[in-house]
Amino acid sequence: MASPSHCSCSSRLAHQRCLVFFLGFLTQMLVVTSDTNSQDAAALNALATLWKDTPSNWRSSDPCGDNWVGIECNNESRVTSISLSSLGLKGTLTGDIQYLTELQALDLSYNKGLTGGLPSSIGSLSKLVNLILVGCSFSGKIPYEIGSLSLLTFLSLNSNSFTGSIPSSIGNLSNLYWLDLADNKLSGTIPVSPGLDSLTHTKHFHFGMNQLSGIIPSKIFSSNMQLIHVLFDNNNLSGSIPPTLGLVKTLEVLRLDMNSLTGPVPSHLNNLTKVAELHLANNQLMGPLPNLTGMSALSFVDMSNNSFDESDVPSWFSTLPSLTSLYLEYSRIGGQIPPAIFNYSPLQTVKLKGNRFNGSLDVSAIENSQLELIDLQDNNISSIVLGGGYSKKLILVGNPACDQHNDLAYCKIPQLSAPSYSTPQNCVPVACASDQNLSPNCTCAYPYTGTLYFRSPSYSDLQNTTYYHILERELKASFLNEVPVDSVSLNNSFVNSFDNLEMNLQVFPSGKTSFSEVDVSRLGFILSNQTFKPTSIFGPFYFIGQAYPAAHEIAMSKKSNHLPVIIGAAAGAAALALVLIGCAAFVITQRTKVKRTAERRQASGSWNFTKGSSSSSSIPQLKGARHFSFNDIKKCTNNFSEANEIGDGGYGKVYKGVLNNGQLVAVKRAQEGSTQGVLEFNTEVELLSRVHHKNLVSLVGFCFDQDEQILVYDYVPNGTLKESLSGKSGVRLDWKRRLRVVLGAARGLAYLHELASPPIVHRDIKPSNILLDENLNAKVSDFGLSKPLGDKKKGHVSTQVKGTMGYLDPEYYMTQQLTEKSDVYSFGVLLLELITAKKPIEHGRYVVREVRLTMDKSKDLYGLHELIDPALGLGNRLGGFEKFVELAMKCVEESGIDRPTMGEVVKEIENIMQLAGMNPNADSASNSMSYAGASRSPVRHPYSNESFDYSGTEPSSRLEPK
Structure with a gap:
């Protein structure tokens, strides 16, 4: 037998041989010592090694024999079920899952720490019946191989970050009962032939809250389908409502709201005599208002905001x-x-x-x-x-x-309604420990908590306590079949921006202060697997649970009391197994590090940068940007102390720091698995090192040392424009201040478009990427998606579409041809957001469309009184307001050729400021296109209390189709 020292294999091939040897040896050992099938044991042990915060008894090598939490086995000691809901798991789902060939159910719901893609090898699980991954953080494309799971009846991948199109292979899942892909970032068209039209036995089509586009194909519906729920709300679907919908006589809930559907409502919908909830609002439907006399079961109808006759x-x-x-x-x-x-x-x-x-x-x-x-x-x-x-x-x-x-x-x-319902307490309240909650029966405990989302309830009276009492009784009865439950509590009910009824749920244990890990897993499964069936008044629902750390901590505490016995009993074989597993894990880790370092070196090849080298020749020679060592960064941020943390985004965390010369800086540190990759890091460093303008954020330097990606900016104390508009920053922006902010932002963009060589398109203009300095001067930030145009004569560059939904230029989205006018469109949306203080897409309404439909040039303030941010004060004179609205609407013209250039936008804002009695050049030492390349004195002032995010990014709204 090779000694552990032999694991220090030098080459990639040697690493592979070393890994195979030890995994093979480990598998042979498991055959001798384990009740569990050796292949299954090896696969689960591999997952246990890769995952963090696994259940407390996942320490042995025998999952079936030692009754691992969440693992069920058959009489042949083959693993048939993995149910690990709400246990706080962290890690990725690797290809090791394919070796569990007898697996019938996989439920990893409500583990936000589970990231990465869904491996294509999951298609090898030919006996899988339930695949439930609700409320995790999985991303990437849904693998085409999922169509190989011929026995699958329950497929729930909702509330993740999956991208790309719906794989047409889903049409092969002829046994599918429940299909839920809602609340992701799926794009493309609805697949048919093959596709959803083949799923004649499926009862649930849940595709809401995605980015699906194109028409709803007529072929998708037929008379032999058994659908009861069709949910395509909150997408980008267009075209007419297919009349074939009227053939699906089993339908009970239909949601097509918040799309761009056109044409008349087909009269065939009157055939749907079982439909209780009909949602067609916020489309562009035309023709006569439909006659719904035949839909005798209707309880909830919403057809608002269309263009009916x-x-x-x-x-x-x-x-x-x-x-x-x-x-x-x-x-x-x-x-x-x-x-x-x-x-x-x-x-x-x-x-x-x-x-x-x-x-x-x-x-x-x-x-x-x-x-x-x-x-x-x-x-x-x-x-x-x-x-x-x-x-x-x-x-x-x-x-x-x-x-x-x-x-x-x-x-x-x-006035606002009275506080929403909260389950009453049926006794005299008692004081609980700070980390416990009081149940409705006045016992102190750690509740299992989460949020219920009802996608289409048939009632609208949220003050009626009868409905909540019914739901409480039904929930408790459903739980008691599996878990000892004392009581359930509901509170904070409201209708969210997606028209879903949302409320918080707490489930309290009976006879003890905390649920066990097994209890938590069962509770999560009841809700994720839709075992709980509410009465029809609540309609379809989904649940997002929170991690339940109390059970894990208590179980670990109990386990530690018996630690000497366990160690004594398992000293020999367990020690050897741990050594082998540790060695294998070491090899895997080393390979991962080598791969990651190679990727970074490859991405940074143009810099001629060698990580870890102290030679000045190996550091990128980028004008104006200083290279910091990792030790420099640790020192200036007090070793990344929590006290210095000022922001947290998709890229990572942001810290305040103080350089040796006293300059305050913002340090943005990428976390492992960051949504911003090496190329975006390089783009921002290279771009900000060669463009300098007083309305662009200043890059002080960067760190590319010890596998770290860190950007160091000048500290900007007043947060983002988004925070000011929402009131979070405490900075009040009146009309004149808002004009000065957008003038600064426009000047920064005009510099990028017209004076940078080659011209640069920012691609992610939005209020969260506009920072405000101590004098409320605007500074454009976050250049990770920026793109040089190259050849000016060409006028555009063909590139993958990137940006943020709501601000994204539709012409760029359709043609994938990027021009400066794409930034102009985003800037126009920002102008509208500036006067309304509304998100570009809110309650399913797009601010561009709302303003276009509402504005009436014959009225004061163009009739936009209801849309204008109340903080502006309609009693005050908004000088130049009408010209401002006209400019915004020019910027969001559908065709880029009809939009102004940013230089023209700057001039128009300057004219508007004069109408408002302002000097556009006040507080400005240079003209609108001047460089700000002179050296700056360090900013010396105490840390402020404002919190802001230098990432400038909401990862969930980034649009990056593959």
């Missing part, structure tokens, strides 16, 4: 026997509202804002005790008959009836 009040309003919620805002409905509509007994909420209703509104005879809200804002109602009939929420703001009666209750926007 003008019509009178439809008769079907008061003919649907189960209708609780009617949302038809901005639907061009007119005429006088019949009083009988409001007496329709099931109704809870009626939202008819922004229509053409007129005449007198009579609510004097309303007897419907369930009707909580009537919202008729912005109509033409001239008078109201109140009587004593209706005493709940009625909103008539923006109607002629309120012109002279602004003091009346219904002529005011109502």
